[in-house]
Amino acid sequence: MTRLLDVENLTLQFDTDEGRITAVDDVSFSIEQGQVMGLVGESGSGKSVTAKSLMKLNARNAVYGPQSRIILHLDDGPVDVMTLRSAREMQLVRGGAISMIFQEPMASFAPAITIGSQMVEQLLIHTDMNKKQARELSIEMLARVGISDAARRFDQYAFELSGGMRQRAMIAMALSTRPRLLIADEPTTALDVTIQAQVIDLMKDLVAEFGMAIIFITHDLGVIAQTADTVAVMYLGRLVEQGPVREVIRTPAHPYTRGLIAALPDLENLDKPLTPVPGDIPSPLERPTGCVFNTRCSVAIEGRCQHEVPQFMQLDDHHRVACHLAARERGAA
């Protein structure tokens, strides 16, 4: 396997009227070429802002921690995204090496420009195609993602398409520049299940064909189980568990991951009681000290979890967890 991306000690805070809030706290992970990484976590846990950091796309009030490094391994050598400044430099990643399908569907397409002109414009910036070639490729990509009558759709606006169609068009646009990494932020959440299934199949086919890596952000562990090779679990801005999708879903090690799975209705087992994770997600203004999960953790260790931030521990080569109890069970503490 060849390394594509290393995120090291990513910390991100936002200046707000109510003070400086921490949205991402010392997050590190890596992605190999062609790998699909699922990113799950509750709403507000920092999934979208982590993803946007990879292209430095966060709002102006974002303050990155000084230790944060985002290293992209490109053919011409490694690039640290954090050090890119000018719009020209940023083009290397934005829409170049990395493409993103945004959670807010309208954020990906400008409302007043046709889908086709946006696709062509991207290609003119990021490739050395001429206008005619860009147009041909765009129509081909639209057809490739299953949009019938692609030449006509090319001249339409995003609002004229149904939800499933728009999602396909976004995927076509994101992939037309052949990025090395595609970030898909909740790409199927707003879709009906039958359409979601179509889009998931499409994304699998495209990974097989184009071989790019994907960060797949979703609330839905079922979607992760169906698409991802590895999964990273976030809670209140921290990565709490990471590993191969089979191991994390079958033998979750972090109490939050376990809680998430216990709370999930499972069609295979209708008698399973639905067990909620107790309590509520704390506000980012009241981040718990010690382990961020300690206010809801039913197995927290008195006197330790409230004070000491758990560090990551390897359970095996690829599966790791940040929890004092898991470490103690392992006899490592």
Added chain:
Amino acid sequence: MSDRALITTRNLSVHYPLRGGLIGPRQVVRAVEGVSIEIPAGHFFGLVGESGSGKTTLGRALLRAAPITHGEVIYDDGEVRYDLAAIDKAALKDYRSRAQLIFQDPYAALSPRMTVRDIIAEPLEVMGLTKSRAETDERVREIATMCRLNLEHLRRFPHAFSGGQRQRISIARALVSRPRFVVADEAVAALDVSIQADVLNLLRSLQKEMGLTFLFISHDLSVVAHVCDHVAVMYLGRLVETAPTRQLFARPRHPYTRALLSAIPSLDPDDRGRTRRLEGEIPSPTDPPPGCKFHTRCPYATDRCRAEEPELEDAGDGHNVSCHRWRELGEELAMD
């Protein structure tokens, strides 16, 4: 649990006129078309179907909050019996206290300027169901306790609360008038999984304690499978299948129900099957196809399906299904 129907609809249709152009025929959206359904008293009745299939519209028609274009809706709780299409003003006022709605969005539903106490008390005051402030307070405290709300919080404003707590406040508000019938429209859709389970458990326990009849609308079939005892499936304004939950999930009789079930992503990473995927999208309700509304996407469609609309029939085992071919397709559709 008794099997007397609390709600019965016969051939219920809800049509919305579309603001059409100056030329051409005036169009209507057939949001609900010819639905005949019985919701037995004391049931937790699920209603599923894809976006635009008419779930919200049907739920609202049962609350007399959407226009009833054709057909009948009968509410009968043993104490009173109302024909909702012909109900008069006084009876409607009484019906409002017997039938309530819980909304999807716990952030939008609560007025930010009212305290939690006032939010919960409002229906009692508007409907004049209590005689004194003391009685109102008593009812508010009682329902708040049942919804596991902290009584100290009654004086606060809703912005101080998280999604799960807000949804408990909305539930308390809907139940304070002691309704018999509750429509919960995507009541947990906006909540995180870790919180959702808590609200689902609360709804189930309230249903048992208060003897409520629920119409639980959701696009999430796994949730419906866990909380509902009976499920109805809609497609393009039509009812395509109803059955007891376990029967529906084990032996769907309608090709659309089968397709919905196979589209749910499995939690098992080794089960990445992609069999029986539906092609295409749901047609527009302003221009529904002739014959069976599902024929444009159905892998089993025949010429008859394209010409003739199937009726809902009793298919045994508690199933009602609307498909010309349900008899032959039986084994083909069973979930393995």
